[in-house]
Each structure stands twice: as structure tokens, then as C-alpha cells.
Amino acid sequence: MLRGIFRLLLRLAALVLLVAIGFTGVLAWRGHWFRDVQPAYAGSCEALELGGSAEDIQLDRERGLAYLSLLDRKALVGGGNVQGTIVRVDLNAPELRAEAALETQPEHFRPHGLSLYIDGAGRRWLYALNHPLKRGEEPERVELFEELSPGRFRHVATFSDPERFVSPNDLVAVGPRQFYVANDKPAGGLLSAALQQLGIGASPLVYVDNGRAQIVARDIASGGGINVSPDGRRIYVSETAAQRIRVFEREPVTGDLTELERLPLGTSPDNIDVAPDGSLWIGAHANTLRLIQHFAAGKPAPSQVLRLTLRGGSAQQQDIFLDDGRLFSASSVGVSYGPMLLVGSITERKLLVCRGDTD
Numbered sequence: 001m002l003r004g005i006f007r008l009l010l011r012l013a014a015l016v017l018l019v020a021i022g023f024t025g026v027l028a029w030r031g032h033w034f035r036d037v038q039p040a041y042a043g044s045c046e047a048l049e050l051g052g053s054a055e056d057i058q059l060d061r062e063r064g065l066a067y068l069s070l071l072d073r074k075a076l077v078g079g080g081n082v083q084g085t086i087v088r089v090d091l092n093a094p095e096l097r098a099e100a101a102l103e104t105q106p107e108h109f110r111p112h113g114l115s116l117y118i119d120g121a122g123r124r125w126l127y128a129l130n131h132p133l134k135r136g137e138e139p140e141r142v143e144l145f146e147e148l149s150p151g152r153f154r155h156v157a158t159f160s161d162p163e164r165f166v167s168p169n170d171l172v173a174v175g176p177r178q179f180y181v182a183n184d185k186p187a188g189g190l191l192s193a194a195l196q197q198l199g200i201g202a203s204p205l206v207y208v209d210n211g212r213a214q215i216v217a218r219d220i221a222s223g224g225g226i227n228v229s230p231d232g233r234r235i236y237v238s239e240t241a242a243q244r245i246r247v248f249e250r251e252p253v254t255g256d257l258t259e260l261e262r263l264p265l266g267t268s269p270d271n272i273d274v275a276p277d278g279s280l281w282i283g284a285h286a287n288t289l290r291l292i293q294h295f296a297a298g299k300p301a302p303s304q305v306l307r308l309t310l311r312g313g314s315a316q317q318q319d320i321f322l323d324d325g326r327l328f329s330a331s332s333v334g335v336s337y338g339p340m341l342l343v344g345s346i347t348e349r350k351l352l353v354c355r356g357d358t359d
Helices: 002-030 073-077 190-197 288-297
Strands: 043-049 053-060 065-071 085-090 098-100 111-118 124-130 141-149 152-159 168-175 178-183 203-209 212-220 223-228 234-239 244-250 257-264 268-274 280-285 303-311 314-323 331-337 340-345 350-356
Touching (some): 053 111, 053 268, 053 340, 053 350, 065 111, 085 111, 124 152, 178 223, 203 223, 223 280, 244 268, 280 331, 303 340, 314 331
Parallel strands (some): 111 168, 223 268, 268 331
Antiparallel strands (some): 053 065, 065 085, 085 098, 111 124, 124 141, 141 152, 168 178, 223 234, 268 280, 280 303, 303 314, 331 340, 340 350
């Protein structure tokens, strides 16, 4: 009897081991753990020191202003009760510098994803995700700021929905009080989280209209970034775990989404910037093992910015910027402004400003 139980336990242990090895193998394959990243960029770069990291960047191309989600995320990961803000950079100034963009802000503010909305009359609103200090225990929030004067905003509203803002990573505004929120984790337990790492999505995509939230997609494989087409009819979502971009058609009145296509990238996408020509500029993570090691031990993590050109049902992918992490680690966003490329990071306390041929 005991021998039988022992043999059964051995078989179960062997099965668990095989499943663990297989799961790790799939993660290694999907995350390109053994990819050798060679630095490449057709231009030159310099650093603009910030004192915190710019995880997301929003451009006001009409005015040449860049808004940065500024927070000392290294200190935050280390357990510090740090606060952040939003700063702006005038890209047409002879010398670039970060200046305050907010007249007022919430008492506790740790900004992440940003979105700028400009209406037909030229009025501007700036949205920001606001993480609590104790994520998973305290509610996640979305903060709304209204422009008072060019490049200066005041806080006007807070939105929250604990059931649907599960683990928000990015957002995109489609109106003064309308926006989508991409969650990067599912609402379920460990099984849902494990399946998501295999590219099987379970994270909710949420649409909010005047404070009323509804789930418009339930199968996002870790929503790392989201943006909207220039005409407002398409929504693009970075599925970081599935290494692809999901494209949805948007119903303007209801906010409902209809899936159009899935665009594989071969890398783990993060934030998306939509250029005036409709191309997508995507900050990405070329090696997820190196990214994990970066957070755990401070080792360099590769940075990548790619451009996705959508034409007639086809997508052309082009690497714009690649670095092995020694110049700039853990890129999360890349945006273009003429010949200028701005690269932000999850952890680097600086903005990378590159100049070259980005056409």
C-alpha cells in the first residue's frame, strides 16, 4: 500500500516537473531569452536628465510639446513612498529641459500611462493613470487634467472602478470624458496569469463614458499599451505577453469594439504612439529575461523602438532603435517628432533624445 502511494507521488512529482520545464521552455522561446541584441540606430542620442523615469510620453505635435509621466520608479520598487508628476519638454527650444506641466495635481500621484485629447476647437485634456502605493489593495485611479494655458493643466476629475480597473497599464482618450483602459493582468487567479504568459489573454479592456465603465474585450494578453487612429475609428492594443498588436474597429457612439486583425511582432510591445501618417511607433522589450534580471538585480535590459506601417491590409515592421541596455535600459515608449526620436524607460532617470533620419 505504501509503495503504491510512493510510486504515485513520484509520478505526480515527475509530471509537475515536466510541466514546469515545458512552461519555462515556452516562456524562454516566447520571451527570446537567448536573443543577442546588437545596438543599432541611424543617428546620435543624448540624455536629458529627469530625476525620475518617463514611462510614457504624449506629444502635442501642433505645439511641439512632449508630456512625460515622471516618477522615480526605481525608488518605488525599492519600497519608497515616492510621488510623481507630469512635466513637459518644448521640443522646439534651443535647449531642451523638463518643466512643470501641472498647476494642480492629486495629493497622492504616481502617474503611469498618459493620453492627450484635443477637441475640434483646440481645447486640450490630459489623462493619467494613477497607481496607489499598495497596488492590489487600494483602488487604481484615472486622473483628468484640463488645460488652463498652453502647456499648463489643472486637475478636474478622478475616475475609479475597482472591479474593472484590475491592473491598468495604459489608457487612451477619445473624448473629454471618454477613454479606454488597458489592463496588463487578468482578474482571475494564478491559472489565468500563467495562461496569459503563454499568450492566452484574459485581461479586460475597459471603456469609460462619463464615469460609466464597461468591459469591451476580455481576452487581452497583457495590455501594455493602447492608442487610437487619427480618425478615431480604430483602437490599437499592445499585447505584451502575446507579442502582437490587436486592431479593433471602434463604434464612436457606444464605444464597442470589433476585432479586425492581430499583427505579430516577434518582440514584447509596450506603449504605442500614432504618428500623423498613421504609422505606429512602439516601445518594446526584446528580451524579457533580461528585463526580469533588470528589475531583480539592476542588470542592463535591452531597449527597442519599432515602427509599424499599415497599408492596405498589410503591415511593414522596421526597427528604428535597438540597444543592448548599456546606453539605455528597459525602454517602454518611443515617439517621433520630425527627425527627433524620444525614448522613455520604465526605470531610467532620463529621457533619451535621438536625432537622425526617422522617415
